[in-house]
Amino acid sequence: MNMYNLPTHPQSPKTVRSVIEIEEGSKNKYEYNGDLGVFEYDRCLTSAMVYPASYGFIPNTLCDDGDPLDILVVSPEPIKRATVVNTKVLGVLDMDDEGAKDYKIIGVPTHYSKKYYNLKSLEPSFLQIAKNFFSHYKDLSLSGEKVKVYQWHSKDVAFDIIKESITKWTH
Numbered sequence: 001m002n003m004y005n006l007p008t009h010p011q012s013p014k015t016v017r018s019v020i021e022i023e024e025g026s027k028n029k030y031e032y033n034g035d036l037g038v039f040e041y042d043r044c045l046t047s048a049m050v051y052p053a054s055y056g057f058i059p060n061t062l063c064d065d066g067d068p069l070d071i072l073v074v075s076p077e078p079i080k081r082a083t084v085v086n087t088k089v090l091g092v093l094d095m096d097d098e099g100a101k102d103y104k105i106i107g108v109p110t111h112y113s114k115k116y117y118n119l120k121s122l123e124p125s126f127l128q129i130a131k132n133f134f135s136h137y138k139d140l141s142l143s144g145e146k147v148k149v150y151q152w153h154s155k156d157v158a159f160d161i162i163k164e165s166i167t168k169w170t171h
Helices: 124-136 155-170
Strands: 015-022 028-033 038-044 054-058 069-073 084-097 104-109 147-153
Touching: 015 028, 015 069, 015 104, 069 084, 069 155, 084 124, 084 155, 104 124, 104 155, 124 147
Parallel strands: 069 104
Antiparallel strands: 015 054, 015 084, 028 038, 054 069, 084 104, 084 147
16 A cells, blocks of 8 residues: 555544654655655765654645655654554644745654643753754755744644645645
């Protein structure tokens, strides 16, 4: 099955399915290729940075950049590539990449032992680290891609973005 087409979680947008492409702590960037049904190596980050959380996409979503909606899944251990995680949504980071909106949803696995309710449930330093990562992870890229990072927003804003991206996928 093409992982882009995994069924929407029945409790969406509060809980979503996340497909992990990149493990926390990695410098390697992978992208899922739906035509081949595999995860392809895209590149190694040229900056001295690593992904601050496991990173992937939400199936059955489509964004203005032509890709599925991105998601960071915060967990005590890195989550392996190709794992599907039921994820409780906590908020969203507002970004532009090459002039197109490139939101980053953030959440935690639903079976997490600690209770998380919103962005304030996360360590404030983590939110700063993640924002700094996305502000600078392409700084040394040869492609010259430009990224603008704005602010973290509440889970209600994230819910609206998820619903909108599901609608774009289905139309």
